[in-house]
Amino acid sequence: MNDKNGKLQILAIVLMILLLVAGFVIFxxxxxxxxxxxxxxxxxxxxxxxSWKRIKNAEYVHLKNHKYNEKW
Numbered sequence: 001m002n003d004k005n006g007k008l009q010i011l012a013i014v015l016m017i018l019l020l021v022a023g024f025v026i027f028x029x030x031x032x033x034x035x036x037x038x039x040x041x042x043x044x045x046x047x048x049x050x051s052w053k054r055i056k057n058a059e060y061v062h063l064k065n066h067k068y069n070e071k072w
Contacts, residue, residue, distance in 0.1 A: 012045070012049065015045070016042060016045055016046065019038055019039075019041055019042040019045070020039075020042055022038055023035050023036075023038035023039045023042060026038060027039075
C-alpha cells in the first residue's frame, strides 16, 4: 500500500511540474487564455494537496496528544 502511495505522490509532482512549465511556455507564446487555464488547474491541484496534508497533520497531532494523555 505504501508503494502505491509513493507512486501517486511522484505522479502528482510530475504532473504539477509539467502543468507549470506548460503554462509558462504557452502563456509566453501568446496563448494567454490556455496558459491561464493551465495555471488555474495547477493552483487547484496545489490547493487540494496542501489542504489534504494539513488535515492529515492535524489528525496526527491529535492522535499523538490523545495517546500521550492516556498514559498518565
